[in-house]
Amino acid sequence: MATSTVTKTAAKGGSFLLESAAPQDVFTPADLTDDQKLIGQTAEEFVVKEVFPVVKDLEAKKPGLLPSLVKKAAELGLMSGGTPEQYGGAGLDKVATTILTEKISIYGGFASTHGAHAGIGTLPIVYFGTEEQKKKYLPKLASGEMIGAYCLSEPQAGSDAQNLLTRADLNPEGTHYILNGQKMWISNGGFADLFIVFAKVGGEKLSAFIVEKTFAGCKPGNEEHKMGLHGSSTTPVFLENCKVPKENLLHEIGRGHIVAFNVLNSGRFTLGASCVGGSKYVLMTAAKYAKERKAFGKQIGEFGLIREKLAEMAIQIFAVESMIYRSAGNMEASMHAAGASGDSVQNTMKVLEEYAIESSIAKVYGSEMLDFAVDEGVQIFGGYGFHEDYPVCRAYRDSRVNRIFEGTNEINRMLIIQMLMKRAMGGQIALIPAAMKLADEILAGPSFEEVPEGVLSEETRAVANAKKMFLQAAGGALQKFREKLADEQELIAALANMVMEIYAMDSSLLRAQKAAATKGEAAASVLIDAARVFIADAAERVEHEAKRAIAAVHEGDMLTIQMAVLKRFGKRTAVDTIALRRRVAAAVQSQDRYPFEGR
Ligand SMILES: Cc1cc2nc3c(=O)[nH]c(=O)nc-3n(C[C@H](O)[C@H](O)[C@H](O)COP(=O)(O)OP(=O)(O)OC[C@H]3O[C@@H](n4cnc5c(N)ncnc54)[C@H](O)[C@@H]3O)c2cc1C
Numbered sequence: 001m002a003t004s005t006v007t008k009t010a011a012k013g014g015s016f017l018l019e020s021a022a023p024q025d026v027f028t029p030a031d032l033t034d035d036q037k038l039i040g041q042t043a044e045e046f047v048v049k050e051v052f053p054v055v056k057d058l059e060a061k062k063p064g065l066l067p068s069l070v071k072k073a074a075e076l077g078l079m080s081g082g083t084p085e086q087y088g089g090a091g092l093d094k095v096a097t098t099i100l101t102e103k104i105s106i107y108g109g110f111a112s113t114h115g116a117h118a119g120i121g122t123l124p125i126v127y128f129g130t131e132e133q134k135k136k137y138l139p140k141l142a143s144g145e146m147i148g149a150y151c152l153s154e155p156q157a158g159s160d161a162q163n164l165l166t167r168a169d170l171n172p173e174g175t176h177y178i179l180n181g182q183k184m185w186i187s188n189g190g191f192a193d194l195f196i197v198f199a200k201v202g203g204e205k206l207s208a209f210i211v212e213k214t215f216a217g218c219k220p221g222n223e224e225h226k227m228g229l230h231g232s233s234t235t236p237v238f239l240e241n242c243k244v245p246k247e248n249l250l251h252e253i254g255r256g257h258i259v260a261f262n263v264l265n266s267g268r269f270t271l272g273a274s275c276v277g278g279s280k281y282v283l284m285t286a287a288k289y290a291k292e293r294k295a296f297g298k299q300i301g302e303f304g305l306i307r308e309k310l311a312e313m314a315i316q317i318f319a320v321e322s323m324i325y326r327s328a329g330n331m332e333a334s335m336h337a338a339g340a341s342g343d344s345v346q347n348t349m350k351v352l353e354e355y356a357i358e359s360s361i362a363k364v365y366g367s368e369m370l371d372f373a374v375d376e377g378v379q380i381f382g383g384y385g386f387h388e389d390y391p392v393c394r395a396y397r398d399s400r401v402n403r404i405f406e407g408t409n410e411i412n413r414m415l416i417i418q419m420l421m422k423r424a425m426g427g428q429i430a431l432i433p434a435a436m437k438l439a440d441e442i443l444a445g446p447s448f449e450e451v452p453e454g455v456l457s458e459e460t461r462a463v464a465n466a467k468k469m470f471l472q473a474a475g476g477a478l479q480k481f482r483e484k485l486a487d488e489q490e491l492i493a494a495l496a497n498m499v500m501e502i503y504a505m506d507s508s509l510l511r512a513q514k515a516a517a518t519k520g521e522a523a524a525s526v527l528i529d530a531a532r533v534f535i536a537d538a539a540e541r542v543e544h545e546a547k548r549a550i551a552a553v554h555e556g557d558m559l560t561i562q563m564a565v566l567k568r569f570g571k572r573t574a575v576d577t578i579a580l581r582r583r584v585a586a587a588v589q590s591q592d593r594y595p596f597e598g599r
């Protein structure tokens with residue numbers, strides 16, 4: 001199906017911290033093919049035409065309505081992006097599934113339904129199923145004949161998923177596993193036909209099973225009363241002597257964590273894309289309202305403080321979108337490079353692992369950006385933003401859970417650094433030599449600094465210096481705490497915040513430079529403005545986090561030296577971000593929506 005204009009060479013996962021990619025090698029929304037755009041358009045139109053008109057009924061949980069919408073979406077190929085065509089799926093590439101997810105996510109309730117079915121409910125079989133399992137289940141999931149769900153969490157085990165208590169015991173005849181336990185918070189639980197259930201064989205070996213709702217002893221519970229996502233289903237699932245045929249074991253006994261974590265990796269990236277879709281919709285709604293609402297004889301959109309909000313929403317969306325599509329391009333290029341060689345499932349696993357850092361970044365940064373956007377959206381609507389009749393109110397409630405599921409943002413912050421250190425220790429990225437080189441440079445004192453030239457040269461310098469700040473802070477932290485670094489959670493979070501900001505800065509910079517090179521500086525001027533504002537503010541945030549981290553590591557004279565070095569890396573020319581934001585706001589207001597490619 002849709003093939004992307006893939007990035008020429010896939011950058012290694014996490015390498016953005018050390019290397020400067022060439023702008024032309026980075027995938028951006030401007031590189032989407034017509035086919036890919038059409039997929040996005042179809043997804044968005046589906047929600048606008050089929051879902052929005054029945055939102056009230058959906059949120060009131062009208063029986064049968066949500067599953068019927070899933071089936072309709074499935075008929076359009078929207079519920080099987082990641083399922084190969086040979087099993088009845090749409091067989092989309094990574095970039096196409098990303099845009100599909102983004103555009104179908106303009107309504108939170110359907111976004112989570114889609115993610116639970118097409119993502120975590122289906123992909124375990126795509127990645128780990130036997131040929132028989134794939135043939136039996138994937139066509140039904142792709143067509144919507146069966147709806148999928150993913151059952152990992154339990155009442156006492158969410159973040160600490162390996163602490164789950166559900167057990168699976170082979171029956172004396174050796175024909176069935178008997179599952180007993182309770183699953184909690186299961187998206188699509190109320191109407192799913194197929195559950196990917198994690199249980200411990202013999203109470204010890206974590207394993208995954210394909211469980212059909214019709215299997216005796218599989219009982220979904222009542223709907224949870226949630227803060228938001230009322231247009232989705234979330235229930236417990238009870239397993240009481242549930243008889244699961246032996247052949248429904250997914251992957252291998254004792255390897256359930258491999259299934260769970262690889263699928264979550266993929267889900268995290270997808271969730272980031274979903275947040276981009278949700279935030280663009282809120283920005284559009286808020287921009288339109290700012291034109292309609294009057295105060296003090298003016299449209300509220302004429303006030304600087306409202307314009308500033310619209311601009312900042314667009315700028316933050318731009319940064320997250322730049323990261324997401326850059327990562328999608330890299331993943332696609334990696335898959336492409338692996339090509340027909342080797343086992344395609346193994347290749348997919350390798351790619352998911354390679355970009356696990358970027359996937360966690362997408363999840364954390366995307367969900368926090370969406371929370372910012374919905375919060376400002378409510379503010380622009382004033383009192384009406386607090387009223388249930390206005391969609392922005394619903395978007396505010398729906399957004400909050402994104403920081404909790406698919407691994408909380410605390411867990412993902414820790415994972416970012418954990419995975420980075422693993423890659424550094426394994427030699428996949430040369431983080432340690434780079435930190436040592438920087439430490440030598442610091443000891444040698446200030447040296448002549450090459451000044452970058454061309455479009456966004458100041459910003460190029462700021463991004464390079466942010467990377468040095470990270471190396472300085474991370475190098476010191478590693479040297480002091482070594483294997484005990486894992487116990488220093490606050491320090492790890494500061495480092496993770498720096499990593500995320502750097503990826504966002506770097507991706508925004510490269511996208512703006514690529515746009516300037518392809519269509520000219522004048523035509524790309526607002527995109528360049530957005531990149532300049534984002535980088536100026538993010539550089540401040542990186543410096544702030546570096547200060548926190550360095551102060552937690554050094555003391556006395558060494559702390560004074562380190563702070564002096566940090567100050568050198570933090571030297572920047574001041575940017576008039578007020579004027580730049582006004583220009584971005586004008587672009588938003590001239591179109592009443594997100595103004596860049598990808599809209
Ligand atoms: C609407 C909704 C839908 C969901 N859908 C699904 C689904 O389809 N399938 C599924 O399996 N699960 C699902 N979940 C469950 C979700 O994945 C968990 O809620 C999530 O993983 C957090 O687990 P918990 O709620 O037990 O919180 P806890 O793990 O108890 O965490 C509580 C707090 O402690 C923090 N914390 C925990 N451990 C640490 C640590 N080591 N260091 C620092 N801080 C820590 C957390 O970050 C959090 O802030 C869903 C949840 C919701 C709310």
